[in-house]
Amino acid sequence: MSSLVEIKNLYKRFPIHGDLLDQLSFKGGKIHLHKEYVHAINGVDLQVEQGEALCIVGESGCGKSTVARTVMGLLSPSKGEIHYQQQRIDNLSANEMMAYRRRMQMIFQNPYASLNPRMTITQTLEEPIKFHQPQLSRPEMLDKVAEVMQSVGVDPSWGVRFPHEFSGGQRQRISIARALIVDPEFIVADEPISALDVSIQAQVLNLLMDAQQQRGLTYLFITHDLSVVEHFGTRVAVMYLGTICEIAPTQQLFGKPKHPYTQALLSAIPNLEDKKPDFIRLQGEVPTPVNLPTGCVFNGRCPHANERCRQQVPELTLTDTTLVACHGVEEGRLA
Amino acid sequence: MALLEVKNLQVKFGLRTGEVSALRDVSFTLERGQRLGIVGESGAGKSVAGFAIINLISRPGYIASGEVLFDGKDLTSLTAEQMRYIRGNRISMIFQDPMMTLNPVLSIGEQMMESVLTHTSKSKAEAREIALEKLRLVQIPSPETRLEQYPHELSGGMRQRIIIAIALLLDPDIIIADEPTTALDVTIQAEVMDLLLALCKNQNLGLILITHDLGVVSQVTEQTIVMYAGRIIEQAQTKAIINDAQHPYTRGLISALPHQGAAGQRLYQIPGSMPLPSSLPSGCAFHPRCEHAQSRCQQHMPPLTENEKGKAACFLVDQRTSHP
Numbered sequence: 001m002s003s004l005v006e007i008k009n010l011y012k013r014f015p016i017h018g019d020l021l022d023q024l025s026f027k028g029g030k031i032h033l034h035k036e037y038v039h040a041i042n043g044v045d046l047q048v049e050q051g052e053a054l055c056i057v058g059e060s061g062c063g064k065s066t067v068a069r070t071v072m073g074l075l076s077p078s079k080g081e082i083h084y085q086q087q088r089i090d091n092l093s094a095n096e097m098m099a100y101r102r103r104m105q106m107i108f109q110n111p112y113a114s115l116n117p118r119m120t121i122t123q124t125l126e127e128p129i130k131f132h133q134p135q136l137s138r139p140e141m142l143d144k145v146a147e148v149m150q151s152v153g154v155d156p157s158w159g160v161r162f163p164h165e166f167s168g169g170q171r172q173r174i175s176i177a178r179a180l181i182v183d184p185e186f187i188v189a190d191e192p193i194s195a196l197d198v199s200i201q202a203q204v205l206n207l208l209m210d211a212q213q214q215r216g217l218t219y220l221f222i223t224h225d226l227s228v229v230e231h232f233g234t235r236v237a238v239m240y241l242g243t244i245c246e247i248a249p250t251q252q253l254f255g256k257p258k259h260p261y262t263q264a265l266l267s268a269i270p271n272l273e274d275k276k277p278d279f280i281r282l283q284g285e286v287p288t289p290v291n292l293p294t295g296c297v298f299n300g301r302c303p304h305a306n307e308r309c310r311q312q313v314p315e316l317t318l319t320d321t322t323l324v325a326c327h328g329v330e331e332g333r334l335a
Numbered sequence: 336m337a338l339l340e341v342k343n344l345q346v347k348f349g350l351r352t353g354e355v356s357a358l359r360d361v362s363f364t365l366e367r368g369q370r371l372g373i374v375g376e377s378g379a380g381k382s383v384a385g386f387a388i389i390n391l392i393s394r395p396g397y398i399a400s401g402e403v404l405f406d407g408k409d410l411t412s413l414t415a416e417q418m419r420y421i422r423g424n425r426i427s428m429i430f431q432d433p434m435m436t437l438n439p440v441l442s443i444g445e446q447m448m449e450s451v452l453t454h455t456s457k458s459k460a461e462a463r464e465i466a467l468e469k470l471r472l473v474q475i476p477s478p479e480t481r482l483e484q485y486p487h488e489l490s491g492g493m494r495q496r497i498i499i500a501i502a503l504l505l506d507p508d509i510i511i512a513d514e515p516t517t518a519l520d521v522t523i524q525a526e527v528m529d530l531l532l533a534l535c536k537n538q539n540l541g542l543i544l545i546t547h548d549l550g551v552v553s554q555v556t557e558q559t560i561v562m563y564a565g566r567i568i569e570q571a572q573t574k575a576i577i578n579d580a581q582h583p584y585t586r587g588l589i590s591a592l593p594h595q596g597a598a599g600q601r602l603y604q605i606p607g608s609m610p611l612p613s614s615l616p617s618g619c620a621f622h623p624r625c626e627h628a629q630s631r632c633q634q635h636m637p638p639l640t641e642n643e644k645g646k647a648a649c650f651l652v653d654q655r656t657s658h659p
Contacts, residue, residue, distance in 0.1 A: 202591035231593030272549030
């Protein structure tokens with residue numbers, strides 16, 4: 001089976017050195033040109049298979065949202081390629097990209113910011129159809145809007161209302177409706193439930209799972225909430241400082257995490273159980289993505305790091321059904 | 336006598352459109368060294384409860400009735416001057432976002448010493464010593480350097496530790512922590528919570544932990560209060576709340592959490608959302624969302640009644656316990 005979306009050796013860096021005058025510095029009688037970058041993604045390889053929900057988890061600043069935005073073409077990669085059904089899409093012109101935009105849609109984190117406050121719900125939902133299916137007549141379009149609103153559990157008669165008249169959960173349903181209205185195959189959801197309350201989170205997660213079943217959707221799901229991943233994901237990719245440290249089927253990852261960072265991350269989830277394993281305390285803090293550490297990006301905080309980890313970047317290698325980027329696991333030093 | 340006793344507290348907000356009650360008839364007690372969790376979703380009134388205790392409700396909000404007895408004194412009747420002595424000195428508060436709480440143009444040392452100098456007659460050198468001691472207590476590496484640094488030079492976890500150190504400066508009896516780790520990553524959250532728990536145990540501090548996260552509450556607190564639409568709807572030992580909740584809302588909240596062993600299945604969902612304080616339904620505020628609602632739930636507000644498991648405000652719980 002071939003993958004729906006393939007991310008190949010992706011790099012993304014953001015300049016933070018300002019304009020030319022800011023880059024110049026005067027040192028020891030000489031003028032220096034100094035450029036600085038934030039290295040947000042450093043060599044990410046990832047395949048999203050047809051029909052699965054691939055979750056990317058990681059802490060803030062690990063590059064998970066940047067991956068999502070690069071896949072959608074909202075950011076262009078510094079290096080590397082994005083393929084959609086074996087077709088390279090990261091170098092397409094805006095016009096050529098249009099065909100793909102209909103097939104891949106995005107849901108954003110904050111439904112208070114992602115809906116235009118000056119457009120009614122019907123106007124918001126009509127807009128994607130006007131772009132992607134201009135052949136539809138107005139009554140057909142309105143039918144479609146009503147149908148999609150129904151399917152996300154928002155009363156179609158509320159179409160004349162504005163976003164501020166809705167609660168957070170309802171707004172997120174409307175953003176989901178906006179993504180679903182063009183009948184996409186692939187949805188990138190960037191923290192879609194993080195801004196919502198617990199009882200509303202369950203409603204939205206159920207909606208996303210129902211939509212997946214009914215429409216055969218494929219998800220790339222970005223989140224920092226591991227308990228959601230455990231419930232929702234088919235496979236999980238764990239990111240740290242712009243690289244992937246572990247990819248595994250969900251049960252495998254939660255049952256037997258291999259990478260030391262994954263282990264620490266899982267041990268930190270607050271849960272309701274009494275017998276919780278001790279939380280693994282990491283040394284220090286996440287290093288700045290401006291000056292990346294040499295070797296494994298995790299080496300400065302890893303309790304098992306040795307000389308090789310400080311020198312050589314580990315590759316993702318297959319152990320059992322898990323892909324792990326760790327010298328320790330590969331050498332069998334870590335059980 | 337309890338260290339802190341909140342009695343029938345009512346907080347109202349006078350808006351152009353009329354008065355709304357943000358807090359209705361809230362009562363609870365906290366002993367020295369006790370850890371109490373207040374959980375609820377946004378709009379439940381949990382933060383208002385925290386602010387009301389230290390009299391920080393600002394206009395258009397006001398405390399309409401009720402008492403906050405601290406060491407036997409009613410805090411709601413104190414003057415601003417007397418209240419300032421209590422805040423920071425006896426009761427400290429930790430807020431959600433450490434970047435918003437710290438002053439960006441003052442060094443860590445300046446803002447830590449400021450608090451000591453305002454509240455006590457200590458010298459600058461003594462204040463600096465106290466600041467250093469508290470920084471060590473919250474396990475900040477190389478505290479001398481940190482005193483000279485500014486908030487933007489520190490990471491989120493480090494900033495929240497400094498906030499905790501500031502809260503501890505004057506050895507208070509109670510700390511009120513309002514969503515202290517919501518802005519932090521899970522690994523940092525675990526560290527900060529570990530620290531708070533250890534401090535409470537070692538220093539015999541009372542802690543009121545306000546959060547939406549049942550997982551955090553279950554790991555830190557002994558007692559838990561669940562709030563809904565401005566009222567306490569359930570109160571019990573934290574373990575009892577997690578394993579054997581009585582109120583349908585609490586039960587719903589716990590079953591709505593994604594959990595192990597049910598991957599891919601539909602989650603339990605509570606229909607609808609919390610009502611606004613300006614348009615509360617009649618009777619029990621939860622009845623429009625409750626699957627067990629009866630006709631009397633629409634007409635009468637169930638009182639918070641005590642039974643062997645704890646307290647709950649629900650007619651069904653009353654029925655269950657009085658006619659077993």
